[in-house]
Amino acid sequence: MAAVPRGPPPFSLPVCGDRDLQNNAPSLSAQADRAAAAGDLKQARALLQSAVATGSADVDLWLKLAAICRALGDIPAALAAVAGALKLDPLHFVALLLNASLLERQGSPEADEHFGRALAQRPDEALPPQMAAMVQHAEARYRAFQDRTDANLSNAIAKAVPEADAAEISRLGRFRTNIARLTTTYHSQPTDYHFPGLAEYEFFDRAQFDWLERFEAATDGIGDDFARVAAAERAELVPYVQYPEGVPLRQWEALNHSREWLAIHLVRNGEIVEANARHCAFTMNLLGTLPQPVIDKVSPNAMFSLLAPGAHIPPHHGIANTRLVCHLPLIVPDNCWFRVGADRRPWKRGEAWLFDDTIEHEAANESAALRVVFICDIWHPDLSDHERAGVRAVMEAHGCEGEGGL
Numbered sequence: 001m002a003a004v005p006r007g008p009p010p011f012s013l014p015v016c017g018d019r020d021l022q023n024n025a026p027s028l029s030a031q032a033d034r035a036a037a038a039g040d041l042k043q044a045r046a047l048l049q050s051a052v053a054t055g056s057a058d059v060d061l062w063l064k065l066a067a068i069c070r071a072l073g074d075i076p077a078a079l080a081a082v083a084g085a086l087k088l089d090p091l092h093f094v095a096l097l098l099n100a101s102l103l104e105r106q107g108s109p110e111a112d113e114h115f116g117r118a119l120a121q122r123p124d125e126a127l128p129p130q131m132a133a134m135v136q137h138a139e140a141r142y143r144a145f146q147d148r149t150d151a152n153l154s155n156a157i158a159k160a161v162p163e164a165d166a167a168e169i170s171r172l173g174r175f176r177t178n179i180a181r182l183t184t185t186y187h188s189q190p191t192d193y194h195f196p197g198l199a200e201y202e203f204f205d206r207a208q209f210d211w212l213e214r215f216e217a218a219t220d221g222i223g224d225d226f227a228r229v230a231a232a233e234r235a236e237l238v239p240y241v242q243y244p245e246g247v248p249l250r251q252w253e254a255l256n257h258s259r260e261w262l263a264i265h266l267v268r269n270g271e272i273v274e275a276n277a278r279h280c281a282f283t284m285n286l287l288g289t290l291p292q293p294v295i296d297k298v299s300p301n302a303m304f305s306l307l308a309p310g311a312h313i314p315p316h317h318g319i320a321n322t323r324l325v326c327h328l329p330l331i332v333p334d335n336c337w338f339r340v341g342a343d344r345r346p347w348k349r350g351e352a353w354l355f356d357d358t359i360e361h362e363a364a365n366e367s368a369a370l371r372v373v374f375i376c377d378i379w380h381p382d383l384s385d386h387e388r389a390g391v392r393a394v395m396e397a398h399g400c401e402g403e404g405g406l
Contacts, residue, residue, distance in 0.1 A: 001124035002292050025056035029064065036068060037269060044068050059085045059092055075106050091123040097134060105143070110143035116181060121237055150180040167205045174342070186341030190358040193320035198382045202341040204324060204354045205372065208381050211290060212352055214404070218286055219350040222374050223330045225280035225305050229264055236275045237262055237306075260311035264304040269297055283374070291379050296396045300374040304330070307365040318357030322383060322391045328352045328374040347373060356376060363390065 028051035035044040048065040066081035079102050085095040096118035103111035115138040129133060153176040164172065177183040208214055222267075227237045230237075265273045266280055267287070277284050283302070292300035307313070318325070327338070329347035337346050340361040345353075355361065363372045379388055 002138070006372040012170070025054045025058060025061060025130050028054075029058075029061055032064065032130070033070075040231040041068055041072050041364040043116045045072065052081075056087055059088050059095065060135075062088070063095060063098065065262050070098075070102060070105075075102055078102050079106070092123050093100070093123060094131075095120060095133075097138060097280070098119055100138065101134065110271065112141050115139075116145065117312060146180045146182050150177060150182055167207065177342075183342035186359050188321045188356055189360070190319055190321045191319045193391075193395065194358075195320075195321060195322045195380075195383070195387070198321055198380050199323075200356060200359065202343045202355060202359055203345075203382070204356070207376075209354060212354075214352055215286070215290070215326075216352050217331065218282070219328060220327065221282040222286070225283045226240040226264075226330055226372060226374070229276050229279040232276075236273060237264055260308040262306040262308075264306070265302070266304075267300050267302045269301065270295060270299055271297075281346045287376060290305060290326075290376065292377060293379050293392070295392045299377050301324065303374075305373045305375050307336075307371040307373075309365055309368045309370065311365050313363040315360045315362040316358060320395075321356060322380050322388075323359045323377045324354045324380055326352060326354045326376050326378050329372075330374055331370060331372035333365070333371060335366040336361045336371045346370070356380075 001319075028047050032044040032051065035041075035047060045065065045068045048061060048068060051061050051165055052065055062081050062085035066078045066085065069075075069078035069081055079099065082095055082099045082102060085092060086099065089095065096114070100111055100114035100118050103114055119135070119138055119142060123134065126132075142219075155172075157172050157176060161168070161172070174183060186202065188194065188198070252255040264276050266277045266284060267273065272284075287300070287302050294300060327347070329349050329351065332349050332377035337344055338361070340355045340357075341359045383391065
């Protein structure tokens, strides 16, 4: 094999086998490091060009070459070197970040979008200070790009459909923010039962439920029932999440048997909890007027959900997309929030909503006081009577045990 030249190497390599050429790459890289340390960037560049020409699959060689070319002010050559790195590893975080930085330095209008591509590959572990500063700069540039994109799309929608109603504006708004990458696309992912073709809305349009205003008007009566059952000596107040030992929990491990999230069940998996329900006649009568699923050992479900100060319910999915979950907030201190998919909202006393709990959702009580929400399940409005009967038969035959929802 030809010896590695001591002086600045030529751009064509000695004639030798491919394996010999590749074996030369580490030596050439080490020489380039020494040249760069001595301030001879031109020699370092020549050595690195020789190293990458060996066909080595070392991304770091290309990145070193890109850095040297950038230091010499040759941005097109630096971009070409980064392209070599990305050819070997298209999702390499440092290469993507350097590529965006070089495009920015070149004044390219594509730089900000490329910062977003790099950020999408950011590793979980802590970054060194210099890299952290680059990431912070990338985040600022990309967020400004997102905001500009969002504003442009918002103006386009406003001009195209000024007569859109509130529900249409909401859906068009999500379409817009998804394009601007300000929100993420979420889908129904039930843990057990997925019925095809049902609408996937994080929060459903109130207009679909003609009983909702009547339900909200009953807030004080339901609240009185809660105060009564909470004060009763023999009421059953239990951890919301209760799984036996040895069950693979995943999403519930932190809250299994926890007193931070408690429930007072009125109806649980289709069975009336008499110890609690007997104190809540008003609420029980109201439940009889709602379109709840009636499935043996599954539903209906209705409960008061109590979330302790400082508690956080981690992101999770419900078991079946054939039902929606209804929340009616009763006691809501400040700094309590609920997220379904990309839509995060604060609870407000007396303002109910229905959501698809098979879409990822989570909740938190960041206050110093108790949060209480009344929860019940409702048939998904897209299901026909025949489909509801079929769902009921399948779940009863399968032996499913339901859950009331967050």
